[in-house]
Amino acid sequence: MFVKSNATRILALGMTVALLVVATSACAPAPTPTPPAEATATPIPPTPTPAPPKVPKRGGSVIMADLEPNTMNPYIASEMVARTCIGFVNRGLVGIDPEGKWFPQMAAEIPTRENGGVSEDGKTITWRLRPGLKWSDGTPLTSADIKFTWEAVSHPKSTATQTQGFDLIESIETPDELTAVVHYKEFWAPFVSQFALGLLPRTAGDPADMGKWEWNRTLDPTNGPFMLKEWVAADHMTFIRNPYWYEEGKPYLDEVVYRFVPEFETQRQMLKTGENDIHHWLDATYLDEAKNWGVTIKQASSPYWMRLDFKLSERGDPRPSPPAKPHAILGDVRVRKAIELALKREDITYLWRNPVFVQSMFCRGDFVCELPPYEHDPEKAKAMLEEAGWIDQDGDGIRECHGCMYAEEGTKMRLSVTTYSGWGREPEEEVIIEQLKAVGIDAYAENYEATVLYGTYGEGSPARRGEFDLLWWDYELGVDPQLKAEDFYASWRIPTEESPGGFNCTRISDPEIDEWLRIAGSTIDIETRREAYCNIARKIYEEAVQYSVGFIPIYSATTARVKGWETNEAFSPYATMGWDCENWYIEE
Amino acid sequence: MSRYIARRLLQAIPLLLLVSVCVFGMLHLVPGGPMGVYGKNPNLTAEGLARLRASLGLDQPLYIQYLRWLGKAIRGDFGYSYDTRRPALVEIKDRLPATLYLMGSTFIVVLLISIPLGIISALKQYSVLDIIVTTLSFVGQALPAFWIGLVLMLIFYAWLRNPFTGKPLLPAGGMHTLGKSFSIIDYVKHLILPATTQGLAWVSWYSRYLRSSMLDVLHENYIRTARGKGLRERTVIYRHALRNALIPLVTIVAMDLPYLFGGTVYVETIFAWPGMGRLFFRAAERRDYPVLMAVIMISAALIILSNLAADVVYAYIDPRIRYE
Numbered sequence: 001m002f003v004k005s006n007a008t009r010i011l012a013l014g015m016t017v018a019l020l021v022v023a024t025s026a027c028a029p030a031p032t033p034t035p036p037a038e039a040t041a042t043p044i045p046p047t048p049t050p051a052p053p054k055v056p057k058r059g060g061s062v063i064m065a066d067l068e069p070n071t072m073n074p075y076i077a078s079e080m081v082a083r084t085c086i087g088f089v090n091r092g093l094v095g096i097d098p099e100g101k102w103f104p105q106m107a108a109e110i111p112t113r114e115n116g117g118v119s120e121d122g123k124t125i126t127w128r129l130r131p132g133l134k135w136s137d138g139t140p141l142t143s144a145d146i147k148f149t150w151e152a153v154s155h156p157k158s159t160a161t162q163t164q165g166f167d168l169i170e171s172i173e174t175p176d177e178l179t180a181v182v183h184y185k186e187f188w189a190p191f192v193s194q195f196a197l198g199l200l201p202r203t204a205g206d207p208a209d210m211g212k213w214e215w216n217r218t219l220d221p222t223n224g225p226f227m228l229k230e231w232v233a234a235d236h237m238t239f240i241r242n243p244y245w246y247e248e249g250k251p252y253l254d255e256v257v258y259r260f261v262p263e264f265e266t267q268r269q270m271l272k273t274g275e276n277d278i279h280h281w282l283d284a285t286y287l288d289e290a291k292n293w294g295v296t297i298k299q300a301s302s303p304y305w306m307r308l309d310f311k312l313s314e315r316g317d318p319r320p321s322p323p324a325k326p327h328a329i330l331g332d333v334r335v336r337k338a339i340e341l342a343l344k345r346e347d348i349t350y351l352w353r354n355p356v357f358v359q360s361m362f363c364r365g366d367f368v369c370e371l372p373p374y375e376h377d378p379e380k381a382k383a384m385l386e387e388a389g390w391i392d393q394d395g396d397g398i399r400e401c402h403g404c405m406y407a408e409e410g411t412k413m414r415l416s417v418t419t420y421s422g423w424g425r426e427p428e429e430e431v432i433i434e435q436l437k438a439v440g441i442d443a444y445a446e447n448y449e450a451t452v453l454y455g456t457y458g459e460g461s462p463a464r465r466g467e468f469d470l471l472w473w474d475y476e477l478g479v480d481p482q483l484k485a486e487d488f489y490a491s492w493r494i495p496t497e498e499s500p501g502g503f504n505c506t507r508i509s510d511p512e513i514d515e516w517l518r519i520a521g522s523t524i525d526i527e528t529r530r531e532a533y534c535n536i537a538r539k540i541y542e543e544a545v546q547y548s549v550g551f552i553p554i555y556s557a558t559t560a561r562v563k564g565w566e567t568n569e570a571f572s573p574y575a576t577m578g579w580d581c582e583n584w585y586i587e588e
Numbered sequence: 589m590s591r592y593i594a595r596r597l598l599q600a601i602p603l604l605l606l607v608s609v610c611v612f613g614m615l616h617l618v619p620g621g622p623m624g625v626y627g628k629n630p631n632l633t634a635e636g637l638a639r640l641r642a643s644l645g646l647d648q649p650l651y652i653q654y655l656r657w658l659g660k661a662i663r664g665d666f667g668y669s670y671d672t673r674r675p676a677l678v679e680i681k682d683r684l685p686a687t688l689y690l691m692g693s694t695f696i697v698v699l700l701i702s703i704p705l706g707i708i709s710a711l712k713q714y715s716v717l718d719i720i721v722t723t724l725s726f727v728g729q730a731l732p733a734f735w736i737g738l739v740l741m742l743i744f745y746a747w748l749r750n751p752f753t754g755k756p757l758l759p760a761g762g763m764h765t766l767g768k769s770f771s772i773i774d775y776v777k778h779l780i781l782p783a784t785t786q787g788l789a790w791v792s793w794y795s796r797y798l799r800s801s802m803l804d805v806l807h808e809n810y811i812r813t814a815r816g817k818g819l820r821e822r823t824v825i826y827r828h829a830l831r832n833a834l835i836p837l838v839t840i841v842a843m844d845l846p847y848l849f850g851g852t853v854y855v856e857t858i859f860a861w862p863g864m865g866r867l868f869f870r871a872a873e874r875r876d877y878p879v880l881m882a883v884i885m886i887s888a889a890l891i892i893l894s895n896l897a898a899d900v901v902y903a904y905i906d907p908r909i910r911y912e
């Protein structure tokens with residue numbers, strides 16, 4: 001290029017340099033996060049319990065910015081944002097508090113043997129509604145709506161996704177408007193949660209068309225503290241006070257405006273400026289900065305239980321061992337225990353604030369099983385690997401099989417660590433890989449999109465097909481552990497070509513565990529169930545089938561003007577952010 | 589020309605059929621499927637999952653699924669979204685106006701800016717203005733658009749304040765202020781940041797293209813002849829040079845028109861713009877095949893039509909071009 005003058009040349013050079021500086025700063029790679037030498041995270045000070053107000057001020061509006069739900073039908077919605085929105089407008093027979101205790105909502109009381117709500121064999125449950133309940137259009141909410149909810153959800157063409165237990169119901173009688181008698185084909189331990197997700201009005205439409213109901217977008221009528229005034233696709237929803245909500249004087253707020261803002265950074269900026277009153281899932285890396293925003297932050301345990309699953313049978317073989325071969329490396333319990341000794345949960349979860357570690361899935365509500373915390377001892381891990389025949393003879397830092405139990409002589413100790421990408425699991429996975437390498441295991445990442453990893457057997461989910469070595473992932477536990485315990489540990493829940501359901505991806509097949517699961521699932525007695533679950537937990541722990549970490553913490557933030565809210569995430573899908581919205585109020 | 593247009597339209601039919609087969613096949617080759625979003629659902633039993641798959645028609649062989657889709661699509665029915673259970677066309681209809689508003693406004697402003705910039709840049713080649721425009725064009729094309737969007741939001745929403753109200757100078761997202769009655773100013777204020785983010789690369793691209801095209805034309809013999817004949821410089825530039833320089837730009841602009849339909853994912857995500865880009869991204873994430881097929885097939889049809897429109901306009905502008 002021929003430059004006409006020195007001034008022009010200098011100007012061109014200067015601008016180019018300036019813009020290169022800007023551009024390279026934009027392209028600078030983010031620093032690789034490394035775990036701290038010691039845990040130095042500033043703990044969140046405990047939120048002082050506010051003095052209960054005499055009478056919260058009625059009125060006002062709050063704005064909540066989050067993702068758009070796909071539907072407002074409580075039995076089709078599957079994602080957390082949908083459950084959050086539904087919590088404002090539709091409630092079930094019971095609700096659940098942050099401690100995992102059920103409380104009656106539309107129901108007058110929780111059915112028990114003592115109050116005659118549960119038959120001797122546990123297969124007949126009698127629900128009694130509160131008198132005087134109404135839908136938001138003023139029509140009575142009756143037992144016929146309970147029966148209709150069952151008919152709709154259990155219909156084969158309804159496209160319902162929250163089907164647990166509904167196909168076990170044989171019939172529902174409605175002797176009067178306030179009473180629904182549910183007859184189960186067999187004893188169903190989590191019966192209390194059966195209608196907890198919500199109630200469908202009998203005027204909503206044909207059960208066969210539940211997926212296409214107009215009601216799914218209008219919620220007209222509904223029974224929650226608020227009702228849906230409008231849903232402008234991709235823009236916002238507005239909830240307004242339901243005049244027929246059963247608690248007098250509530251909800252305190254006039255309305256909640258729910259804006260669809262898909263970008264978390266935008267949500268955070270709006271929280272800082274006060275344009276967004278409620279920010280769900282505040283990223284932990286912003287906690288320190290957020291203290292200067294004048295917001296209230298509360299932590300809750302999410303329902304997502306993180307753990308590292310070990311593949312017990314040969315990689316790629318969906319069957320358990322036997323008949324499949326044991327995993328060449330992980331088939332030996334000493335190797336699995338050595339891996340557990342090599343890992344340190346505090347380091348893996350360095351991005352979590354105030355993590356709560358658990359040793360098994362049986363750690364909440366009525367079924368808490370005590371187990372000793374995992375030991376972290378890399379030297380002991382190395383010794384155990386040596387004992388198991390995994391020795392680094394060639395000095396390259398990676399162990400090989402020399403007299404190991406299942407692999408061929410000379411096989412390198414190489415294991416994949418699989419997780420789902422794009423949701424913050426990768427930094428944790430990096431730490432796991434580093435810690436395994438430190439004891440001579442050549443670990444590497446092999447990740448998939450969440451939709452793929454959690455997909456079905458037919459859709460090629462590597463977890464369900466057994467195409468992994470170590471699986472770093474999480475699962476929503478729900479409230480009653482029976483369904484998930486069977487999914488994870490029952491031999492009949494191992495996903496195969498013939499039987500693709502289930503999540504027993506480790507492929508554990510243990511007659512004792514199967515029997516304990518049957519015992520726990522066939523009785524209403526809490527003690528018996530707890531004993532069975534704790535036996536399972538002990539066996540899983542002793543056999544090192546899984547390395548349990550804990551529940552991903554969730555941080556919710558609101559502007560200081562929003563009061564009366566409590567987080568309740570641990571027992572999703574039965575409770576999320578809007579679970580107590582009738583108690584929210586504004587205090588400027 | 590009418591015969592040419594008719595022939596091209598007829599050719600579009602087998603082309604669209606081929607596109608539909610390829611797209612349907614490729615979508616199903618991608619790992620995962622629509623049931624993956626329910627993977628973590630603790631309340632969905634295996635039997636419930638099987639029932640759900642059957643009710644959505646996903647238990648059928650792929651060729652049956654395709655033929656069913658084709659049979660409906662021919663009649664304008666693209667099926668129901670697996671995610672929302674609403675008709676795919678209704679999902680598109682809900683979001684299309686927002687996308688047309690954003691992309692259409694941006695497009696018009698981009699043309700109004702880039703054409704004069706391209707002309708001036710060409711006429712004053714190597715001047716200070718030309719260097720500034722050229723440098724900014726390179727920057728506009730080089731910087732990632734999502735970064736530009738976030739920086740603009742940081743500056744105009746988080747940092748700068750309206751001196752009279754104390755509120756952010758420009759809004760962070762959405763099409764309008766919720767709860768406020770309709771106001772053109774409010775809509776325009778919400779448009780500024782997303783349109784700037786989206787338009788910067790376009791202005792860079794078009795102005796550079798027109799500059800290059802103008803420079804080629806300005807050295808042509810007929811321009812020298814026009815000047816030699818004593819025509820005013822303005823007439824030489826706008827009547828003779830620009831008209832010829834615009835020909836390739838018209839082609840490019842016509843082929844970019846389908847973007848007005850598709851929107852952009854990053855702009856709509858950052859600025860919470862309720863448009864087609866987010867719809868497509870969400871459908872891709874969730875393997876919502878009916879919505880994906882609807883968006884892709886409509887886009888394919890628009891691309892075919894815009895190519896045809898480009899050819900027709902080309903023939904109109906350049907009398908040397910004739911189609912049989």
